[in-house]
Amino acid sequence: MLKTYKRETAWAMLVGLAALCVFDLWTGGKTNARDWADLFIYPAFGFAVAAFGFDAAAKWPRSGREP
Incomplete structure (x- = not known):
């Protein structure tokens, strides 16, 4: 995975x-x-909310998803 x-x-x-x-x-x-x-x-907080939100969404556990 690319950082x-x-x-x-x-x-x-x-x-x-x-x-x-x-x-x-x-x-x-x-x-x-x-x-x-x-x-x-606004750009600083907007980017921070988006970055941390996308990170949290990507790490959210989903049912049926293999580790």
């Missing part, structure tokens, strides 16, 4: 979003990091 790195990419996007938020808090809101985080929030 696609969807979950790892999703984690990296969420970490990047968290880094923008922490940087904005750390600098007191004097940078444009908040604006970038606002732009990045």
